[in-house]
Amino acid sequence: MFEKILIANRGEIACRVIRTARRLGILTVAVYSDADADALHVAMADEAVHIGAAPSRESYLLGERVIAAAKQTGAQAIHPGYGFLSENADFCRACADNDIVFIGPPTGAIEAMGSKSAAKRIMEDAGVPLVPGYHGEDQSPELLRQAADDMGYPVLLKATAGGGGKGMRQVWSAKEFDEALAAAKREASSSFGDDRMLVEKYLTKPRHVEIQVFCDTHGNAVYLAERDCSVQRRHQKVIEEAPAPGMTEDLRRQMGEAAVQAARAIDYAGAGTVEFLLDEDGSFYFMEMNTRLQVEHPVTEMITGQDLVEWQLVVAAGGELPLAQDEVSIDGHAFEARIYAEDPDNDFLPATGTLTFLQPPAESENVRVDTGVLQGDEVSVFYDPMIAKLIVWDESRERALRRLARALRDYRIRGVTTNVDFLYNLATTSAFRKAELDTGFIEKHRAEIFHESEQDLNHSVALAGLYLVLARQQAAQASRAASVDPHSPWNFSNAWRLNEAHVHPFSLQILGREVEVSVEQTGRGDAVRYRIHCGEHCVTARGELEGSELTADIDGHRIRVPVAEHDGVYTLYTADSAVQFSETAVDLGEADAGPGEGALSAPMNGTIVELLVSAGASVSKGDTLLVMEAMKMEHSIRAPADGAVEEFYYAPGDLVEGGAELLSFAVAES
Template identity: 50%
Template sequence: MFDKILIANRGEIACRVIRTCRRLGIATVAVYSQADADAQHVRLADEAWPIGGPRPAESYLRGDAILEVALKSGAQAIHPGYGFLSENADFADAVEAAGVVFIGPKAASMRKMGSKAGAKELMQAAGVPVVPGYTGEDQSPDVLQREADAIGYPLMIKAAHGGGGKGMRIVRDSGEFAANLESCQREARNAFGRDRVLLERYVERPRHIEIQVFGDSHGHTLHLNERECSAQRRYQKVLEESPSPFLSAQLRDAMGSAAVLAARAIDYVNAGTVEFIVGQDGGFYFMEINTRLQVEHPVTEFVTGLDLVEWQLRVAAGEALPLAQGQIAQQGHAIEVRLYAEDPDAGFLPGSGRLERLRLPAADQHVRIDSGVIEGDTVTIFYDPMIAKLIVHDADRPRALARLRAALAQCDIAGPKANIEFLERLVRHPAVVEGRIDTGYLDRHLDEFIQAGDTASDDTAQDLLLAAATAQLLVQERQSLERAGASTDPSSPWAIADGWRLGHGSRRSLAFLQGERRLELHAQGSNGNYRIEHADRIHSVEGARNEAGDGLSLRIDGRGRRFTLAMDAGPGNSAGDGRIVVHDGGRRLRLQAVPMYRPERSSAVGTGNRLLAPMPGRVVLVKAAPGDEVEAGQELMVIEAMKMELSLKSPRAGTVAEVRAAAGDFVEADTVLVALAS
């Protein structure tokens, strides 16, 4: 085993590897960019070295700088994590040439899988089922169009190099092919430096099943069963689970055998994942082999009871696989979701900023948290906006889903917007609960998973709002008593916070913002007993009490209810201007309490004459010039931010007066990119 290793990555995977190494008594070396100087992986490692600027190309993609740190620090091996250089064969070669062990497959195996086209041809020759398509080297648009027409539609265009859902387009008609090809090639060129594509017949409503494989240098290869990741949005995995609710025992065995066959075909050593698409009829087809550890590997660890990072280290050190195929266990059911700094209600726009509040469930035998940040850290614009992976395990799938719902209910994030509510709706959706979701379901039915936004639309939503208002009233009363107690006349009637005034009954008004929507409520009463008016309806609240652990119990119109609360005071530690999150165990409501009579700021971002950058990013394409006549909704510019291309469109029809950014420019949020003539 090694004495010291370097982790050539960041975030949760770097922290994950460091923790396994610590358990095994292996010293760790971290590398970091300027943006990550205070990151958790830097703090956890035994030593950490800077390697360059904040952008990946200036740091985590600099193999020469990383290898130099490995040699200077005395690291015997490099763990690449996933992403960045993890599937870069040239880097693996350089590491081996320097006398350092690369913890992953050999460069030769990577090169065989580095091209989706070459991989498909190799698998077909080895007898692994593949989807009909075109993988040829002739990439001229005319040839690709002709091959696409011959394969038939619907058809998938895929970048031959790379992964992560980048450089993929579905084409349903011959006339749409050329435009989609250009877009796919551009995205592939920006993401992977190469724009070669392959074409495949698109399997309608497929399942996405991947098989974890492992090989050692002693000729042993096995699989660790499957993970299903059919819940996807734009080819990005949203929920992963094992075992798959779709597979029969026979299909599981057949796919496992095919995965081992695929790994052996490229002399695979260390951890890898063979990915398949599976039709509704049970036919399965090879997609690719990810020559690294996967983001969702904790799902496999939970059901097998194994530490896959430890296996990686032992295999890289020359040891044989610890178990044989027949000794691999599969116990219970595990599910993983990813908490992201993103806004599902705004097209999943990635977010960034300081994590003012980060509350996650406590880890135990049923719940695991993999994260590279803690409360107070910053989600930077330069990398993937994942905050944490939440993984649960229980005896069977219904219990695991229940466990996941309970764990999500304990999550609370303030600062950048997060996708918690989206995930809560996802894990309660019938398509997920019944195990029938396919890879395109989320994109086809996204409105079923997005916040409706109408707080008064049903009784549950109304109860959540009433609970938030009640919590606010109780806090106001407590603060008034505290101020009275600190005053020179604590018994003064003016210190009572019941809203009473001479000549009429008590009445207090409350205001909240739910996104951009303002909500107003009016309350009478005190000490946990109120009549609250909202949307022309009056409700009685009785017996309201704050409980230990941020709980609130009360009766609403005679029905007993209990909620959990998260309340953050606003400026001056005032309850009149803070964040409130109310949860009833199945649904949450997120509000911003604001003073009732404060003038509202306009939420408009411009006059309709300007196109603004929605977030910091790099301009990758400019499609407008001064003097151009444009239509409303016409694409004028494309920017790249947090591993995602964003299409920016004209706010109205008009004439372009100015273009204030060029391809390659880095722009800040709210920068004016294009101005239209008035």
């Protein structure tokens, strides 16, 4: 086994590798950029070496600096994690040239799977089933468009060197093809330095099921069950689970053997993931093979009881796989939810900021949190906005899902917008409970996940109004108890008015809307009731507030609702929703006017990639005006109406701050 290894990555995967290495008595070396000088993985490692500026292309992607750090510290091997250099064949080759072990597959395997089109040809020769598509070398836009036309829409454009949803676009009609192709090629070039594309038939209701494979250098190969990764946004996974719901032993064996066959076809060694599309009829098709450890590997660890990072280290050191295929067993069910700094209400736009408050759920044998950040850390524009991975396990899917919901409810993050409440809402939908999964799950169930119905709004408003009234009364009781004059009318909060009804008015921001709520209090003592009005909707309620738990009776329906509060933002957690709300400050007319509707400003810090029209050009509503990149993703700025671009304020390559006006736009006269 190695005495010292270097981790050529950052964040939670670097911390994860360091923990396993420490348990095995292996010394660790971290590398870090200017942005990560105080990062958790740097603090955890035995040594750390600075390798460059914050942008990854000036630090983590510079293989020569990583290798120099390994040689400087005497590290015998380099663990690449995932992303960055993990699937870079040139880096793998450079490690070998410098007598450093690359903890991953051999160079040939990375090269074979590095091009999606070449990988398809290899898999076809190996007898692995493929989705119909064009995987050829001719990359002329006309030929790619013709291939799409011939196979019929919808189609999927995919970067041949891609991964993580980068350089990928769904195309639903011929008129969308050219713009989608241009955007996919730009993103692929930016992310991988390679803009070659393949075109595949897009299956409308597939599941995304992947098989974890492991091979050693002694001819042994196994599969460690499967993961269902169907729930995705922008082709990136949101919640993963293992084993896949409804998977039969026969289908698991068929897919597992096909995955091992794929690995053997490229003389694989180490951890790999073979990704398949599973259709409704049980047929499955090879998508790609990721020649690295996957982000979602913890769910496989939870159901198999194996440490896959330890397996990587054993195989890289020349050892044999710890288990044979007939010794691999699975137990229970596991979920992983990816906690991101992003805004689900704004098309999952990545968010930046400082983690002013960070309190994950308590860890146990059933709950695990893999993270690379601490309270006070900054989520910057330079790297992927993942904050943590929340992993849960239990004896059955139903029990594990309940445990996931509880853990999400207990996750507290402030300072940046996150997807925690979105994940809670998704995990508690009836369709997800029933495992009615496919890759279009989020769009298909959007109304339920985002609680967009009027009924959802009315119910949430009633709970919010009741909570605020009871919280006021609770605060008033505490004030009376501490007051020298507890009977002073200033210490009461029952909305008393002479000859008037006792009414508490509230202006709330809730479920993306601003609503006016009035809570009328009637009765006294145990007979107190509240009539809660929102527009024409009215309910009768009563309730109790004990600490942070609201017990509410709304028109005879009694429920218990945990409530979290931080900096004036409240979250109600019912059995099927997490709803944030806040009281709207009274507008005294003193605030500066903000940008008007359709203001063309940067959604976040980023870089201008391309201007797609010229200054002075006339455009139609919805036309793309410019493209900017932030946190490894492209964002298109579109015309808010028919009109003309008067002036661009930035040029390609310029850095811009979130909220900055990007251009001057004149709306056409009607």
